[in-house]
Amino acid sequence: MTSVDEPARSGTRTRDAARTRxxxxxVATREFARAGYDGARVDEIAARTRxxxxxxxxxxxxxxxxxxxxxERAYGVIREAEQQLDVEHLDPVAAIRRLAEVxxxxxxxxxxxxxxxxxxxxxxAEHIASSEMLASIGSPALDVIRRILEEGRRSGxxxxxxxxxxxxxMISSFCFFRVANRHTFGALFGRDLVAEDQREHYRTMxxxxxxxxxxxxxxxx
Numbered sequence: 001m002t003s004v005d006e007p008a009r010s011g012t013r014t015r016d017a018a019r020t021r022x023x024x025x026x027v028a029t030r031e032f033a034r035a036g037y038d039g040a041r042v043d044e045i046a047a048r049t050r051x052x053x054x055x056x057x058x059x060x061x062x063x064x065x066x067x068x069x070x071x072e073r074a075y076g077v078i079r080e081a082e083q084q085l086d087v088e089h090l091d092p093v094a095a096i097r098r099l100a101e102v103x104x105x106x107x108x109x110x111x112x113x114x115x116x117x118x119x120x121x122x123x124x125a126e127h128i129a130s131s132e133m134l135a136s137i138g139s140p141a142l143d144v145i146r147r148i149l150e151e152g153r154r155s156g157x158x159x160x161x162x163x164x165x166x167x168x169x170m171i172s173s174f175c176f177f178r179v180a181n182r183h184t185f186g187a188l189f190g191r192d193l194v195a196e197d198q199r200e201h202y203r204t205m206x207x208x209x210x211x212x213x214x215x216x217x218x219x220x221x
Contacts, residue, residue, distance in 0.1 A: 017059075020049075020050075020051055020055070020059070021059050023049050023050065023051070024045065024049055024051060024055075024056055024059060024060070024066075025069060025070060025073055027045050027048045027049050028040075028045050028066055028067075028069075028070050029070050029073070029074065029112055029116070030112065031044060031045050031048070032067055032070055032116060032119065033111075033112040033115040033116055033119075034115075036119050036122075037067055037119050037120075037122075037123060040063070040067075042056055042057075042063050042066070045066075064127065067127055068127045068128075068130065068131050070116065071116060071120060071127055071128060071131070071134065072131055072133050072134055074110070074112070074113045074116050074117075075134060075137060076137070077106075077110065077113070078103075078106050078110075078113070079137055079138075079139065079140060081102060081106055082102070082139060082140040082141040082144070083140045085098070085099060085102055085140070085141070085144060087099060087144065087148065091155075091157075092148050092149075092151045092152035092155060092157050092158065093152070093157060093211055093214075093215070095144075095148045095151075096145075096148055096152070096167075096207075096210055096211060096214065097207035097210070097211060099141065099144060099145065099148070099171070100171045100175075100206050100207050100210050101203060101206075101207065103141075103171050103172060103175045104174075104175050104202075104203050104206055105203075106175075107172075107175040107176060107178070107179050108175075108178075108179060108194060108199075111179055114176060114179045114180045115180075117176070118180055139168065141168060142164045142165065142168060143164075145164035145167050145168060146163075146164045149162070149163075149164060149167070152214065157214075157215055158214045158215060159214070159215060159216060159217070159218045160213055160214045160215075160216070160218075162213075162214070167210070167214075170210060170213070171206070171210060174206050174209070175206070177193075178193045178194060178202060179193075179194060181193070182194050
């Protein structure tokens, strides 16, 4: 009887620990996104969870490690979306447009990710630099972009002298700006970049810009 009960208790403890850790990360994500790294308080995060400050330190080690774990999970979400991207059956133009739409959709659905990245940039990416997980996670999207660019050039569709990192930056910058600068842009120009009735307009515009750049006629120097 004992040999049967012990694994069950161990399994329960493992599930409870996983749930507790996930709950802490959920709350910490919202708190860091709201208050920034310097403004966020572990006491406040503990108060919003069904655990204690002591348990947060037990699971994560401290505030710095907790913020790093939050970043790791946030980047993990978009990397998972990139890994699930299926564009092999599409022509290069349609494939690049689809990839841009995936980034557009992710950034729109995860405004906390945008805030966290902005906060990490204020801190010179020191938490990302110290994370072995983020150093090795890479970006599946870059491999996809490389393959699409190669096929597009081989077929004569793409003329731009651009690599995967440059194109990734081009796509990400529009998607990031649209969410990160929503309020300042709206206050200055009276236009809500994430308004629902303008969503398809901006989603299409992004794809059109990227494709126009890649396929523009170019004269030899």
